[in-house]
Amino acid sequence: MTAPTDPQIDPQIDRYAAERRRLKAMSKPFLNDEFLEGPPRFRGSDYRQPRLRRSTFDLKTLVFESRLGGGDDGFVWKVRFGNEGPFAMKVFWDQVPPQEVGSYYPMQRECQNAAVLQMMEAAVANEPVLVYTHPYGKGDAHENYFSFCEENAISKLGIKADPKTLPSGTKLITEIPRLAQCYGWVKFPSDTLEGLPISLQATHDEPHKVKKLVGSHMDCIAIVYEFIEEGKNSLGPVEKVDNFLWFAGFAYANEPEEKSWRSNVLVDHSEIIHTRGYGWNEEDYMDRSAEQIISDEDLEHEMDPDYNLS
Template sequence: MHPLLDPFLSEQLMSEPLTCYAADFEIPQLRRCVFDLTSIDWSRSRGIAAGYDGYTWKIRIRGHNRPYALKLNRTQVLVNTMPPNESAKTMRYCNLMQAAVEDVESPPIMINPNPKSKSDALRNTYMFSQEGRQAGLPNANFEPMVITRIPRMRRCYGWVKINYSTLRTWPQKAQPHPWIDERLVRYVSPGKDHIAIIYEYIQETENGNDPKVVKEVTDFLWRAGFGYSVASLARNWKNGVLIDLSDIVHACGYQWHERWYGPREVDKVLRDDGIGLFNNRV
């Protein structure tokens, strides 16, 4: 099956127990959010970003003690284009890897500390699965690295489906504006269902991005098999947390390319000059 046609959403709820078998990694499906969006407190919520692929709000939900970021994709649910498909799968991989390191009853997660190829990336990803942990690396020609934790990653609370009629009941200040450039207009299609993914809201602080923290994250992503799809810019990081997961591509991803895979120099990751990936390798 073509990667873009793989099912990428699951009807399972985020509150259900998570398994980390190889099959879970082969067809990663993001689970459904349990939040009730009818409880959004719009007096304390607002739109914060708009772009080609979607619109993002900072929302407060009654009864919750923290804000969230809700990103509505302009692409219809029935169309498996890159943004909703690959972002959901990438987030699912991060969830699986987090669950794997929290499982201290299984054998250790052992990976190649210096992966270079597609097969290296796939093997390291596989090592987070139950089958990979059971098999280990008995014949490795390198000293395996044991993974006991993963660095701070943005938390995801799952996906929701928002139909156009529901969207129109939101206050005027919350309506998503069309995205317009010189050649294209993107808007939320009337009468259609759309995917939204709810993330942890990361508040930017005066301290900015600590290069050591960013380096820990980028090294983990590389060793866990993630490549890059576009230039990773400073504005995609807050407090050492990567907030735009469309920057990265999991090892089975449609846009994963060996040329865009490898360790990154932090000063190039955090620059804002818009230069592409080809100048961003170590």
């Protein structure tokens, strides 16, 4: 005879299991101490546990120029390293995995995303990558994701880069759309942020987030990105990026928002999740549209036959 189940207990057991999975995911390393010099390795093992390489910039030459703003995950500054720049540098509020049940680790997510996109760029530069034309669901997303690894290169699979002879339902990725370049991670004392002029200090609607980071008196990790100038977004270029992310197995973490894009470039990489990342959701993978990203006003202009797309 099967023991009766208590509906008030079983969900709690499921939550415990989910929390164990979360903690296990949060414990995975995501930083590589190797310097970001040259293209990365892109083997299957690298995609299973992506790690972002260290920036080559000299921290002694770091100069904060202005605040670009922040959100739930962290704060972004416009910076330079000596005569190089400008760059966008993002420092995360949580420098260790958050304790809240069900929460993700923003620094881990962004470092992994950046590492994956760099590997995919290296794979496509090596030779075209074969993916499903209409990936549907977790299985197809997973296969497309690993199509970018070295072991699945078309030359090793005996497939010619000829669209006429490709397996049915597949296509070749021959180029990567315009993405914000990542220059790796840097580490510096959090006291550096505390010593900034008031006009440059981090702010947030919840002051405890700033205090937890700035008042920690510990080293903190930041990611350095290409600085993208403010500019309007257009449907065509945004859709090109969105399609690539779909083919590559990325889901959106939230409903896509225009504020996460500048000049047709995705600048907030916490908005996406690679298929091996914590929080990847099949529904969020499938439910996407570039029209969700473009404001109604800009979309109306684009649909006007006289609108200049150049």
